Amino acid sequence: MALVWTVCLVLFVIAYFFIMAPQLKTKSELAKKSAEKLQIYEEAVDAANEENKKRLAEEVETLKNKLGDYTADYEESANLTFAISRIAAEKQVSSFAVKTSDQVKSSDQLKSKNIQENLIEITFESDFRQFATFLNTLERHRPVVFIDRFKLSRGRQSETEHKVDMDLSIFVRKRTRS
Numbered sequence: 737m738a739l740v741w742t743v744c745l746v747l748f749v750i751a752y753f754f755i756m757a758p759q760l761k762t763k764s765e766l767a768k769k770s771a772e773k774l775q776i777y778e779e780a781v782d783a784a785n786e787e788n789k790k791r792l793a794e795e796v797e798t799l800k801n802k803l804g805d806y807t808a809d810y811e812e813s814a815n816l817t818f819a820i821s822r823i824a825a826e827k828q829v830s831s832f833a834v835k836t837s838d839q840v841k842s843s844d845q846l847k848s849k850n851i852q853e854n855l856i857e858i859t860f861e862s863d864f865r866q867f868a869t870f871l872n873t874l875e876r877h878r879p880v881v882f883i884d885r886f887k888l889s890r891g892r893q894s895e896t897e898h899k900v901d902m903d904l905s906i907f908v909r910k911r912t913r914s
Contacts, residue, residue, distance in 0.1 A: 807907040808879045813854055816906055820858065820874070820881070827870040829862040830897065837903075849910070855884075856904040861897040874904070881906055 782788055808816060817834050824832040837855035862870065867888065874881045882905040889899040 805878055806880050807851060807909050809909055810911040813906065813908045816854075816879075816881075817856060819877070820856065820904070823873050823877070824858075824860060824870060827862070827866050827873065829860040829866055829870055829900075832858070832860040834858045851907050852910050854906045854908050856906065858900075858902045858904065860900050861891070862900060863896045864898065867898070867900055879906065 783792075817836060821832065821834055824834075835857045837857050860870075871883070871886075874883060884903040884905050886900060886902040889901075891898045
């Protein structure tokens with residue numbers, strides 16, 4: 737009797753591993769795919785809803801406006817150097833010079849179809865308070881001016897003005913080709 741039970745048990749185990757286990761695995765994979773397809777279907781139905789279309793359109797418009805805080809239009813990019821010069825004049829820094837750079841950053845260069853990075857080099861002389869207010873004003877400028885590097889060199893002992901070299905970056909939306 738023990739021999740019959742052992743043979744039956746072995747046959748049931750073999751049948752389970754060769755017949756039932758693959759079917760259970762296939763069933764779980766089909767259930768997972770079905771759940772994914774159901775989720776895609778529900779998202780499609782949800783996206784077709786007019787209220788959701790309006791909400792998504794408003795969200796896209798909001799994101800475009802936020803992008804405007806960080807990028808300038810291609811046509812406006814030339815005016816940014818004048819804006820920086822105007823800020824320098826307001827903060828009364830002396831010996832101000834601005835130069836747009838053709839320098840290309842090797843590994844950090846943007847690989848974007850829509851945005852490019854314009855580099856600007858500026859030099860001026862100021863005391864520390866003027867430098868701090870100028871820096872603060874640049875940081876609050878719209879579109880955002882990124883200060884990549886600055887070097888503050890101490891002036892002579894009798895002078896209160898220090899020489900400042902700064903590298904700035906501005907993101908510009910590339911010209912759209914029609």
